[in-house]
Amino acid sequence: MQRVAALNPALPTAWRNLSTWALQCGIGGAAIAFQRRVDCLVYGDLEAKLDLILVETLVGQVERAAQRLALIYRTPGVCEAVVEIVGTALEKGRGLQAAILAEAVVEHFPSSADATRMLHLARAGVARTGQDVQAIARRWSGGSGGIYHAIDAVRRGIAPGYLLIRGYGCGFWGEVTHVANNLALAEIMGRTAVVYWGREVRYRRAKVGNAWDLFFEPISSETAQELAGLRGKIFPGHWTSATLLESRYDAAALGQQGNRAGINGLAGINRPEQIVVSDGYVDLRDALSWSAAAHPLAGRDPLAVYRQIFSKWIHLRPEHRRTVDEIGARLFEGMPTVAIHVRAPSGGKNAESLEKTDAGPAGYFPHIDLWLEETPQSKLFILTDQEEVLMRFRSRYGARVISLDRIRLSQPDKQLGDGGLPQGSDVGLDLSLDGYTLGYEVLVDAYLAASCRRFIGDGASGVSCAILNLKDWREEDVSLVRRNVFTERRAG
Secondary structure, eight states, rough: HHHHHOOOOOOOOHHHHHHHOOOOOOOHHHHHHHHHHHHHHHHTHHHHHHHHHHHHHHHHOHHHHHHHHHHTTTTHHHHHHHHHHHHHHHHHHHHHHHHHHEEEEEEEEOHHHHHHHHHHHHHHHHSSSHHHHHHHHHHHSSSSTTOOOOOHHHHHHHSEEEEEEEEOOHHHHHHHHHHHHHHHHHHHOOOOEEEOOOTOOOOOOOOOOTTHHHBBOOOOOHHHOOOOOOOHOOTTTOOOOOTOOOOSSHHHTTTTTTOOOOOOOOGGGTTOOSSSOSSSOOOOOHHTTTTTTSSSTTTTHHHHHHHHHHHHHBBBBBHHHHHHHHHHHHHHOOOOEEEEEEOOOOOOHHHSSSSSSOOGGGGTHHHHHHHHHHOOOOEEEEEESHHHHHHHHHHHGGGGOOOOOOBBBSOOOOOBGGGGGBBEEEEEEEESOOHHHHHHHHHHHHHHHHSSSSSEOOOTOOOHHHHHHOOOGGGGGGGESOOOOHHHOOOO
């Protein structure tokens, strides 16, 4: 290729190929030089300029790439093209460069949902190494001792800021965990959190606007309706005061798979707008990585943060608390009780799990048997969405087993997926069932489980992991048949 370029220096393709070769060989300076030659030979060609932005981003000269974007952003098609460049940088592990370029894209295209979504994905790709954590502190914190990032700190000094947390469209306790993760982000940004569960959350009653209020006390004194009335600036820019309470998706469309097109609060860190909307999922570890250096959440253990967030912000409505206390007194009768949560098997949950394996009832038995040797009089409180599982525990442990009358799968999904496991075994997927009842039952069950002495659960399940968050369990009183995805997983 070098010989071709030397023989025909006016051939752009040869220089472009040389740039690609140099990039693959890790010769960043040469890759940029060759690509700049292409840009000179075909001056004004949009593709050449975009290729140069890509090369500069990948070799670490992303500030220059952002300046180059500022010169061409009014050209039709640039937004979509540069969003793809950010995605390429992410795929190649350039999280920091992708985040910086994504910020530039959002500044030029504030109403583009695709650009803002790429910003939150890029920010989730940062802080995977100690070097990137230091880069966050240098670039965004404005000083090593700051509690908030620079723009967040300035905004707090001018006027109140809000984070509106919308539903995600998944299982009940997955929804609550989504709220908890965003509550951590609200603290990191120094914003007041407001929760609004619209039609995207199926655990609701007809004609109820905010389904959160059916189960929990409000997070703050402000309401989503009041935020809409403020008519302040909103981020992401595709939201307006008129659409703030609308649901872009409903529960039936999401099918409990979550709003993958949503944008999470990571994109809202270090933004000047009065209102930030979060309707996309963020893993807690990624959120904590964006804490400013001196913020109280910086460097904290994720499980400890979850328990702090649940204790501080997520409170049952008083009538539900009374119900939990009354059922617990009757059901457990002061006896030592082991709560056991077993989720119906599904290929989807196996894929989500860190082990990529199944977790059937047999995996619980050794834990239970060990504890029964220590405390033979213990009862076993079984939480499950599958009738067959309950029968297996009753067959093995007899009168020790206690449970509540609940909606359960009597016939597990027979459509098999990867590994020969059911694809969608989830009682929540049956849209013929009442959403409020499903939510209420698993709400009460989880709080009852948290009142027990010991707990065995499944770390790939939102129900089990929420039970871990509801109180400060002793380590020796908890066992998980699969690792906790919510404290260990990072998006990517």
